Structures are given as structure tokens and as C-alpha cells.
Amino acid sequence: MTDSITCPECDVRRGMQLGRLFLACRFCQGRGWVGAEHEPGPPPERPPAWEHAVWSDPAVASAMPCRYSMGTQSVAHVDEESRSLAIMACPGCVPT
Known part of the structure; x- marks a missing residue:
């Protein structure tokens, strides 16, 4: 872990304002800083579609046979x- 630093993506702005809509910075999740327990890392790898948990639902599995x-x-x-x-x-x- 590292000490907290200013977010290099948003520079403490925490995101972007588009009219009335505010989009939080994706790098710092809208905090304006990174580090400590909020250390950014690579996103978790997603499983392939055919291994998705939805296939354990019998209704979905019967609707799509493959x-x-x-x-x-x-x-x-x-x-x-x-x-x-x-x-x-x-x-x-x-x-x-």
C-alpha cells in the first residue's frame, strides 16, 4: 500500500459535470485521491459468457440449450x- 495521493486522472475534481449529470472518475471512484486502502489495481478478469452464473438458473438453461x-x-x-x-x-x- 502507498500513501494517499491526488488522483492523476481527475486531479481532485472527482469526475466530470455534464449539465445536471455528474460522472464520477473511474480511476478513483469519485474520491479525488488514490492510495492507502483504495489502491487502484487491474480490474478482475471476467469469466467467459458460457461460465456465467446465470446458467445455474434452470429457466435460462432450458430457454437456451447451448x-x-x-x-x-x-x-x-x-x-x-x-x-x-x-x-x-x-x-x-x-x-x-
Whole structure:
């Protein structure tokens, strides 16, 4: 942990005012400072969609039979390096 310092993103403004709407700084969560017990860190890694907790609900699981394609029977992959999109049959929906 470090000592508290002025937020480098908002510089103690705590966010941005847009008319009557106030948007809190995402770096310091609207405190105006960072450090001590509020040390910023990397955001927690989110699980893939097919491992989401909603699948434990029987109603959701019965409405969408495949967790990968969400019932569409096809999956897409974006290759950012080659800037291409590939769509193929879902491996989870293919009959065995």
C-alpha cells in the first residue's frame, strides 16, 4: 500500500459535470485521491459468457440449450490481427 495521493486522472475534481449529470472518475471512484486502502489495481478478469452464473438458473438453461452459441447454432471469431471475421457451426450444437 502507498500513501494517499491526488488522483492523476481527475486531479481532485472527482469526475466530470455534464449539465445536471455528474460522472464520477473511474480511476478513483469519485474520491479525488488514490492510495492507502483504495489502491487502484487491474480490474478482475471476467469469466467467459458460457461460465456465467446465470446458467445455474434452470429457466435460462432450458430457454437456451447451448451456452456457446446462445441457441443460434453458429459462433463467430474476430481475428484482430488479420482484421477478419470467421463464422462457423457451433461445436457444442453439432450432433454426436
